[in-house]
Amino acid sequence: SVDTAQPTTSVTNxxxxxxxxxxxxxxxxxxxxxxxxxxxxxxxDALERNQRSQRNNSPPRRHHRSGSPPRQETVKQRRPALERIEQPSKKRD
Structure with a gap:
């Protein structure tokens, strides 16, 4: 039997x-x-390539350097050993 309770919806062109x-x-x-x-x-992609090439052109970072120890500061900038030892006692006074 046909279910007549549901209205039929016609799909038009x-x-x-x-x-x-x-x-x-x-x-x-x-x-x-x-x-x-x-x-x-x-x-x-172009931006990332550009940034990578700029990083490659920058000077090498410390961890990329050779096995030699880091360069010492020039002697003029270093304090004499005695002055370095005496300084903490001055702060305690």
Missing amino acids: AYLAAVITVLKQTTEALQSQSRRLDEQNLRL
Whole structure:
């Protein structure tokens, strides 16, 4: 037997055409967003490459240096050993 309690909804050609139009618009919007993201990714990649090349051109950091000990300060800038030893006792007074 046919269930007559539920009203039958007829899907018209106009309704289907409207759904298709909305789906096309959604697809175009998503494709546009995808293109923008691709462009942003390209810009980010270029920025990262540029930063890496700048880091490579900078002088080497301390932990990248050879096994030799770090350079000593020039003698003029160093205090004599005796003065370094006496200084803490002055602070206690």
